[in-house]
Amino acid sequence: MSLRTSRPARAGQYLALLCYLVFLAFPFLWLISTAFKPAPELGSLHPTWIPDSPTLENFRQAFDEQPLLRAAGNSLTVALSAALIAVVIATPMAYVMARQRGRLATAATGWVVVSQAFPFVLVIIPLFLVLKNLHLINSLFGLIMVYVVWSLPFALWMLVGYVRAVPAELEEAAAVDGAGRLRTLVSVTAPLLAPGIVATAMFAFITAWNEFFFALVLLKSPEKQTLPVILTHFLGAEGVADLGPLAAAAFLATIPSLAIFAIIQRRITGGMLAGAVKT
Amino acid sequence: MTLATAKTRSGTSRNGRRGRGGPEGGPPREKVIDRGAWFLVLPALIPILVLSVGPLLYGITLAFTDAQSGRTEPTEWIGTLNFQDLYHDTLFWESFRIGLLWAVGVTVPQFVLALGLALLLNQRLRFRWLARALAIIPWAMPEVVVGIMWRLVYNADAGILNETIRDLGLGDGRDWLTGLATALPAVIVVGIWAGMPQTTVALLAGLQNTPDELHEAAALDGAGAWRRFRTVTWPALKPVALAITALNFIWNFNSFALVYVLTSGGPGGRTRLPMLFAYEEAFRYGQFGYAAAMGCVMVAVISVLLAFYLVGRLKAEEEK
Numbered sequence: 400m401s402l403r404t405s406r407p408a409r410a411g412q413y414l415a416l417l418c419y420l421v422f423l424a425f426p427f428l429w430l431i432s433t434a435f436k437p438a439p440e441l442g443s444l445h446p447t448w449i450p451d452s453p454t455l456e457n458f459r460q461a462f463d464e465q466p467l468l469r470a471a472g473n474s475l476t477v478a479l480s481a482a483l484i485a486v487v488i489a490t491p492m493a494y495v496m497a498r499q500r501g502r503l504a505t506a507a508t509g510w511v512v513v514s515q516a517f518p519f520v521l522v523i524i525p526l527f528l529v530l531k532n533l534h535l536i537n538s539l540f541g542l543i544m545v546y547v548v549w550s551l552p553f554a555l556w557m558l559v560g561y562v563r564a565v566p567a568e569l570e571e572a573a574a575v576d577g578a579g580r581l582r583t584l585v586s587v588t589a590p591l592l593a594p595g596i597v598a599t600a601m602f603a604f605i606t607a608w609n610e611f612f613f614a615l616v617l618l619k620s621p622e623k624q625t626l627p628v629i630l631t632h633f634l635g636a637e638g639v640a641d642l643g644p645l646a647a648a649a650f651l652a653t654i655p656s657l658a659i660f661a662i663i664q665r666r667i668t669g670g671m672l673a674g675a676v677k678t
Numbered sequence: 679m680t681l682a683t684a685k686t687r688s689g690t691s692r693n694g695r696r697g698r699g700g701p702e703g704g705p706p707r708e709k710v711i712d713r714g715a716w717f718l719v720l721p722a723l724i725p726i727l728v729l730s731v732g733p734l735l736y737g738i739t740l741a742f743t744d745a746q747s748g749r750t751e752p753t754e755w756i757g758t759l760n761f762q763d764l765y766h767d768t769l770f771w772e773s774f775r776i777g778l779l780w781a782v783g784v785t786v787p788q789f790v791l792a793l794g795l796a797l798l799l800n801q802r803l804r805f806r807w808l809a810r811a812l813a814i815i816p817w818a819m820p821e822v823v824v825g826i827m828w829r830l831v832y833n834a835d836a837g838i839l840n841e842t843i844r845d846l847g848l849g850d851g852r853d854w855l856t857g858l859a860t861a862l863p864a865v866i867v868v869g870i871w872a873g874m875p876q877t878t879v880a881l882l883a884g885l886q887n888t889p890d891e892l893h894e895a896a897a898l899d900g901a902g903a904w905r906r907f908r909t910v911t912w913p914a915l916k917p918v919a920l921a922i923t924a925l926n927f928i929w930n931f932n933s934f935a936l937v938y939v940l941t942s943g944g945p946g947g948r949t950r951l952p953m954l955f956a957y958e959e960a961f962r963y964g965q966f967g968y969a970a971a972m973g974c975v976m977v978a979v980i981s982v983l984l985a986f987y988l989v990g991r992l993k994a995e996e997e998k
Contacts (some may be wrong), residue, residue, distance in 0.1 A: 416798050419791075420812055423874065427815060429838045430827045430879075445844075446836050488725070503715060514730060516928045518980070520956040521973030524966050526729065533819035534852035546887040549730040550920075551722060609820035616961060627822040629938060634826075640835055649826040653819050660818035664811060 418583030433646035434458070441642050457643035458651070461633075464644055467651070469622060470629040474608055477625060481546035485554050487594050490549070492589070511552045521615055523616055530617065537619045545613050550603040557602065562588075569657035598663045605656045624650045628668030637675065686872050708732065740970035747964035749845055760971035769947070770955060771973060774979070777952040779862065781931040784869035792877035797911075799878070800885045817875035828868045830856065855941050861948045865940050872936060873929070877922055884918030885911065920991055924984055930960025952976055 401609040426450070433441065440446070461467060489644075496504045512637040526545065527536065535541030565588055573583045611627040618624050630652060707763065746755040764770055799810055807989025816824065831839050854864040859988040892910045901909065934953040937943065943950035955958055960969035963993075 402747075403732075412798055412801060412803060415794065416803065416809055419798070420809060421883050423816060423871070424812055425820075425838070426824075426827045426831050426871070429831055430823075431829050433836070441836050445833060446838065446841050448838075484918070488721040492722040495715045495718050499715060503719060505721070510726065510731070515925060516980075517932065518932050518973055518977050520932070520953055521977060522972065523957075524734050524960050525740060526991035528740075528966070529728070529733055529736065544725060545729060548725050551726065555722075592881075600948070607816060608783070609822075611820065611822050616957075627935075628821050630820075630822050630826065634829075634939070637762050642830060642833065645826060646830060651821045653823050656818045656820065657815070660814070661811070664814060674990040 411604065416659045430646050430650055433642055434650045436643060438610050438641075438643060440559075457647035460551050460641070461651075462520035462647040463642035464631055464641075465648065466621070467626070467648055470624060470626045471652075473539060475622060477546065478604045478607040480543045482600045485547045485550050485603040486600045487556075489551055489554040489558055489599070490589075490596055491584075492561050493555050494584070496555065502566040507555070514552045519612060520575050523613070526613075527616060536617060537623060539618075539623060540615060540623065542617050542625075543607075545617065546603075546607040546610060549610070550606045551615070554599050554603055557599045558592075558595060561599075563632040564595075565591045580670065601659045605659055610658055612655055637641065655663045661671070680831055689771060702903060708741060711971050720974035727823065737970050740967055741949070741974045742971075743967045745966040745967055747961075749964075753967070756967070760968050761975070763968065764971050764975060769859045770952075772867070772947065773952050773955040774976075776862065776948070776950060777931055777976075779949055780866060780869065780933075780937075780949075782926050783862075783866040785875065785923055785926045786878055788870045789919070790871050793881055793919075795878045796881035796885055797907075799882055813878055814875040817879075818874050819872075821872065821935035822939050824868065824872050825936050828871075832864060843869070851889045856945050858937050858945055858948055861941055861945055865937050868936055868940060869930060869933065873926060877926060880918055884915045916995070920988065924988060925988075927984065928980060 433450055434457055435455075436446075436450040437452055437454045437456060438451070442449055455460050475481045492507065494506050530538075530541045530545075533541070535544070548622050569591075570583050570587055573607060574580075578586070608626075609627065611631075614625045615631075619640065621629075630645075630648055633641070633648060684925065728892055742757060743753045744756045744759075767840055795813060799806060799813065803809070819827075831837050834840060835852040836850070836990050837851075839854065843849060843851040852860060854860045888911055893906060896906045931951075932953055933951065937949055938954060938957075941949045943954045955975065956969045956972045956976075959965045
C-alpha cells in the first residue's frame with residue numbers, strides 16, 4: 400500500500416503518527432514524573448517534566464497511607480481465580496459454539512452480543528440482591544464469580560476464533576485412531592488451543608485486575624477491597640489529596656496489567672481478527 | 679500427522695460412522711458433539727444464567743416494585759409508578775441529556791481519531807511495531823488509574839496542562855475539572871483518550887481485510903489517496919466502522935469509573951452521567967426500584983437510538 404507515497408506525504412505521516420503517540424503517551428509519562436517528585440517540587444507553581452531530585456518517598460508514603468499490599472493481594476486472588484475459572488468453563492463452551500450449528504450455539508452467540516450492550520446499572524441492583532441471598536456480598540468469591548461471567552463474552556469471542564483455527568479433520572482422525580471423545584479433546588484439541596487459552600486467560604486477568612464498579616458496590620469492608628477501590632481512597636472527600644503518593648500508588652497498580660498486555664498484545668489483535676473474520 | 683492424511687481418514691470415518699449412526703444419519707461430527715454438548719456447555723451456562731440473564735430479567739421486574747435497601751416489610755408491585763415519577767424527574771432528564779452529550783462527544787471524535795491512527799498504522803512506516811504497542815497502552819490501564827492520571831494532568835497548580843499554557847503565554851490556565859464550563863469537555867477528552875485503542879484495533883483489523891490488489895489496481899488507474907480511500911478502503915471498512923461506533927456508543931453511555939474518579943459528577947451535576955445518577959439513587963439512597971426503572975429507561979432509549987442509527991445507515995447503503 401506504500402506504493403507511490405511521495406516524500407512530503409511520508410514526512411506528514413510520520414508527523415501525524417508522532418502527534419498521536421504524544422497524545423497517547425503524555426498522561427502516562429506525567430504520572431510517572433509525578434510519582435518520583437519530592438513534595439516541594441509538587442507544590443511548586445512551575446512543575447517540570449523531569450524531577451530535579453527524584454525520590455522514592457512517595458512510594459513509601461503510599462504504602463503507609465493505604466493498605467496497598469493487602470489490596471494488591473485481594474486483586475491478585477480475584478483476578479487469578481476469575482481468569483482460571485473463566486477459561487476452564489469457557490473453553491468447552493467455545494468449542495461447542497465453534498463446532499456446532501444448533502439452537503444452543505445460536506443462543507450463546509446471541510448472549511455474547513447482547514451482553515455487550517448490558518447497561519451495568521440494570522444488572523448491578525438485581526446482582527446485588529441475588530448475591531445477598533447467596534450470602535456472597537462482601538465476599539471475594541462472589542466478586543470472582545461476577546468477574547467470571549463478566550469476562551465470558553470476550554473470552555468466548557476470542558476462543559471461538561481459536562477453535563475454528565483448529566481443523567476439525569484432526570479430531571476426526573483421532574477418533575478413527577480409536578481415541579475417545581474426551582481423549583480427543585484433551586490430547587489433540589487442547590494442545591493446539593493452548594496459546595489461545597493462555598492469551599484469553601491473561602485478558603480475563605487484566606479485565607478483573609482493572610475492574611472498579613462491581614468491586615465498589617459488592618465489597619464493603621476495607622480489608623476485602625481490591626486495588627482500584629483502595630486507590631480512590633487516596634482522593635479523599637475533597638479530592639485534593641497528596642499528589643505524590645496518589646501517583647505512586649496508581650503507577651504501581653498499572654504495572655501488572657501493562658506487563659501482561661505487553662505479552663499478549665499481538666494475540667489480542669489476532670484474536671479479534673479471527674473472531675471478526677470467521678463469524 | 680499431515681493434514682492430507684487427516685482428511686482422507688476423516689473421509690473413512692464419515693462412512694464408517696454412518697453405518698452405525700442409525701436412520702437419521704447426518705454428519706457424524708455434529709452428532710457426536712450433540713450428545714456431549716450439554717455436558718460441555720453447562721459449566722459456563724449456569725453462571726451465565728444465575729449472574730447475567732437472571733439478574734437482567736429480575737432487574738426489569740424490580741422497576742415495577744417499590745424495592746428499597748434495608749427495608750423489613752416486603753416489597754410490593756406498584757405498576758408503572760416509578761416510570762411516572764421518572765417522567766417528571768427533571769434532574770434525571772438533565773443527567774440523561776449530559777449522558778447523551780458525553781456519549782456522542784466521545785464516540786464521534788474517537789472514531790475519527792482512531793480511523794486516522796489505524797490508517798497510519800496500516801502503512802509500512804518505520805517503528806510501526808513501537809507505535810502499535812504504545813497505541814494500546816490506555817487499554818491496559820485500570821480506568822481508575824486513567825482517571826487519577828488525568829486529574830494530575832488537569833491539576834490547577836501542579837498539572838502539566840496549565841504549566842504548558844503558562845509557558846506558551848496563553849494565560850494562567852484554569853481549574854479544568856471544577857469549572858462549570860470546562861468540566862464536561864475535560865472529561866470527554868479523557869473518554870476519547872481511554873477508548874482509542876479498542877477502536878483503533880478494531881478498525882485496523884478491518885483495514886487488514888481490504889484486498890491489497892484493489893488498492894494497487896486503483897493506484898494504477900491514477901486514483902489519488904483520497905479516492906482510493908473512498909472507493910476501496912471505506913466500503914470494505916464500513917461494517918466494522920458501523921459495529922464499533924454502535925458498541926462504543928453503548929459502552930460510553932454506560933461508563934462509570936472514569937467520571938466517578940475525575941469529578942464524581944460535579945461541579946453542580948455538570949458531569950453527572952446517568953450511570954452515576956442511578957448508582958447514587960440505588961446505593962446511596964437505597965431506592966432500588968426507582969434506580970432499576972432508570973436502568974430500563976436508559977436501555978429502552980439507547981436501543982431505539984441505536985436501531986435508528988443502524989437502520990438509517992443500512993438504508994443509506996442501499997440507496998447508493
